[in-house]
Amino acid sequence: MARRHTPDQVIAKVRQGQKMLNDGRPMVEVIKELQVTEATWYLWLQQYGGEKAEASKRTRELEKENARLKKLLADQVLANDILSEVAKGKFLSPEPRRRAVRMAQEKFGASERFACKVLGQNRSALRKGRPEVGFEEAQLRADLRAVAVKHPVWGWRKARWHLLSQPAWDGVALNRKRIRRLWRLEGLTCKPGARKKRRSGPGAGEQKRLRAEYPMHVVSFDFQSDVTSCGRHIRFFNVIDEYTRTALAIIPRRSFTAADVVAALEDIIAETGITPTYVRSDNGPEFTAAALTTWCSTAGVETAFIDPGSPWQNGFAESFNAQFRREQLTGEIMDTLAEAKYLAEEWKDIYNHERPHGSLNGMTPHRYWKRWTAENQLAIA
Incomplete structure (x- = not known):
């Protein structure tokens, strides 16, 4: 059964009764005025009269303050738990904030108002939701x-x-x-690559470096290594046209000789119908052998070797190798040499005909070469 009088009401009535008694009014009128029995009056007087009333008041105030501090501490602990579990990072858009508020309500039992306050979410924005998608x-x-x-x-x-x-x-x-x-x-954000440092070394500050001015003006090539699932090494011979960024060849073999390099270049000339003006490469033994230098002098092709220990001077080939490894080799397991040839031809076709290139204004190498040919038909003729 609920109490009829609160402590504050009892104290107020005790003080009122004592004042009436001090004014000379009889006890019968006092208890009638207060609407209590005489036994209740003396019980109240014993519990709340005199100095006990002041002590009771201070006790109640301390209890209220204690309850307030406990609530503040509990709220702070809950807020810390929410921030550590739900909001581990910084929210930069409304939808992640909405998800965090809902998670705080479900996992910690927090109210909507408290969760929004802790996570910095506007309540009207929380209820607004996403607009309809057309x-x-x-x-x-x-x-x-x-x-x-x-x-x-x-x-x-x-x-x-x-x-x-x-x-x-x-x-x-x-x-x-x-x-x-x-x-x-859609959650498709790709982590950006690390910014490359400017290289320094022999020829790094050279101003008049050979630059391609038309398709098949400068053809660069390099080797790239990988392994099959059984641990055997594979070498890829990658050849690209520097002007159009076209992948002219990606040839995998266990090993290469200078004669193999010459045969690959002859196949490229037969396929494109154009003889390159320059070939750019490093000073590897396959590229400096007599067979390749003899072929270059016979075919009228100039060589543009880079300085030793300066791979950045062959930047187009190095960049192509990095893309080939990142987009194909890293995500594929090759069991045999035949499988490596298939994967190389597959990515070469994607690279030339589907993959947009940033340096070509978003065009594919094949489309860029085709457009250049259409615009320069008279000059070619």
Whole structure:
């Protein structure tokens, strides 16, 4: 059964009764005025009269302060738990904040108001939710996911260039901000690579370095090594055209000789119908052997060897090797040499015909070469 009077009400009535008694009023009128029995009056007087009332008041105030401090401590502990478990990083967009608030409510039993206060989320923004997604945006998101599945190491820039080359998105506004926003909303953000340091060494500060001015003007090549699942080594002979960034050849073998290099270059000339003006490479034994130098002098091809210990001078080949390893070799397990040849040809076709290139304004090497040929037909003739 609930108590009829609170301590504060009892103290107030005791003081009122004592004042009435001091004024000379009889006890009968006092207890009638207070609406209590005489036994209750003396019980109240014993418990709350005189100095006991002041002590009781101070006790109640201390209890209230203690309860307030306990609540503050409990809230602080709960806030620390939420921040350590739910909000481990910095939220830069509304949706992660909404997910964090919901997680704090479900995992810790926090109220919506408290969770929003701790996580810095506006309550009206929490209830607003995401806007409805239109058909065009849904289709665009689906295409971005498809690109990410097919090319896991591509970023949003290459994905945008790839979509711009598709007839389905011709005339649709696919600006950089929109693609980047949707790419991140889909959770497809790719970690950026480390910025490369400027190299220094022999020839690093050379100003008049040979630069390609047209297709097959400068052809660079280099070797790249990998292993099969059984631990045997494979060497890839990579040849690229520096002007159009076209991959002319990716040939895997167990070993190479100078004669093999000559045969590969002759196959490239037969396929393209163009003899390169310069070939750029390092000073490896396969590239400085008599067979290759004799072939160059016979075919009228000039050599452009880089300085020893300066791989940055053959930057186009080194960059191509890095992309080949990152986009193909790292994600594939090769059991045999035949499988390595298939994977090399597959990525070469993707690189030349599907993969947008940043230095070519988002065009593929094949398309860039084709466009250059169409624009310079008279000069070629």
